Amino acid sequence: MTVIEASALTKNFPRPGGGISTVLSGIDLAIAESERVAIVGASGSGKSTLLNCLSGLEPVTSGVVRLLGNDLTSIRSSAMARLYREQVGFVFQQYNLVAALSAFENVALPLRLGRKKVDSAFVQESLRRLGLADRIRSRPAQLSGGEQQRVAIARAMVTDPRIIFADEPTGALDTQNGELVMSALEAVKQRGTALVYVTHDPVLAARADRVVLVRDGRVVSETTGTTAEQIVESLRNAETRS
Numbered sequence: 001m002t003v004i005e006a007s008a009l010t011k012n013f014p015r016p017g018g019g020i021s022t023v024l025s026g027i028d029l030a031i032a033e034s035e036r037v038a039i040v041g042a043s044g045s046g047k048s049t050l051l052n053c054l055s056g057l058e059p060v061t062s063g064v065v066r067l068l069g070n071d072l073t074s075i076r077s078s079a080m081a082r083l084y085r086e087q088v089g090f091v092f093q094q095y096n097l098v099a100a101l102s103a104f105e106n107v108a109l110p111l112r113l114g115r116k117k118v119d120s121a122f123v124q125e126s127l128r129r130l131g132l133a134d135r136i137r138s139r140p141a142q143l144s145g146g147e148q149q150r151v152a153i154a155r156a157m158v159t160d161p162r163i164i165f166a167d168e169p170t171g172a173l174d175t176q177n178g179e180l181v182m183s184a185l186e187a188v189k190q191r192g193t194a195l196v197y198v199t200h201d202p203v204l205a206a207r208a209d210r211v212v213l214v215r216d217g218r219v220v221s222e223t224t225g226t227t228a229e230q231i232v233e234s235l236r237n238a239e240t241r242s
């Protein structure tokens with residue numbers, strides 16, 4: 001089943017000195033449930049903008065994005081809020097945890113916002129599964145970057161979403177913590193959750209089912225079974241040609 005479908009997606013931003021700049025141009029993309037898709041490309045190629053348009057964080061200039069069957073160009077804000085609360089999870093490079101809340105409370109937050117019953121054992125288990133058993137009562141400032149990101153992942157997963165969007169989820173982490181975070185994100189596949197992530201790291205991108213290469217706001221290739229070496233090569237080619 002398709003969970004995200006973009007057709008003829010175009011995104012313009014106003015230029016600081018006047019005029020507009022076309023950041024995404026005519027993108028067609030479909031993502032299936034439980035699929036892991038990595039978005040790669042040179043800096044400024046439009047990766048984050050693409051992720052934001054697919055998730056509805058940014059409105060598109062033209063074209064259509066359907067997220068779990070909802071047309072994002074016409075969805076009402078209340079329906080969008082419900083979609084985010086119940087079916088979509090986000091993980092950002094900067095962990096975006098609430099500083100005053102413990103790891104447990106941060107993870108329970110989407111349930112509280114959705115007026116769902118908070119099952120303490122379930123929340124604790126989700127933190128334990130991510131190696132955070134002894135950090136449950138800690139506040140973000142008391143946690144390392146890798147630990148904070150794993151709390152953010154537990155929070156994104158607590159509602160059992162259909163899709164997780166992650167923008168450079170390992171960008172601020174060393175290799176070892178990056179590995180822990182990536183494995184945690186990859187585990188969602190077992191639940192049928194789709195994972196769409198932006199990364200600069202060819203090794204992490206190679207772990208996706210499909211690698212989408214963006215250059216100058218266009219999708220120039222979509223490959224499966226791609227190795228890190230092939231990704232390095234296509235990034236090099238993309239940079240030389242742009």
Ligand SMILES: Nc1ncnc2c1ncn2[C@@H]1O[C@H](COP(=O)(O)OP(=O)(O)OP(=O)(O)O)[C@@H](O)[C@H]1O
Pocket residue numbers: 013014023041042043044045046047048049050
């Ligand atoms: N809100 C905005 N207003 C104006 N221009 C923007 C905005 N957001 C992004 N851009 C521009 O759109 C282009 C693509 O940005 P985007 O962040 O999507 O690229 P990226 O591939 O994710 O880059 P990086 O790898 O450096 O994070 C850039 O030229 C950027 O300056």
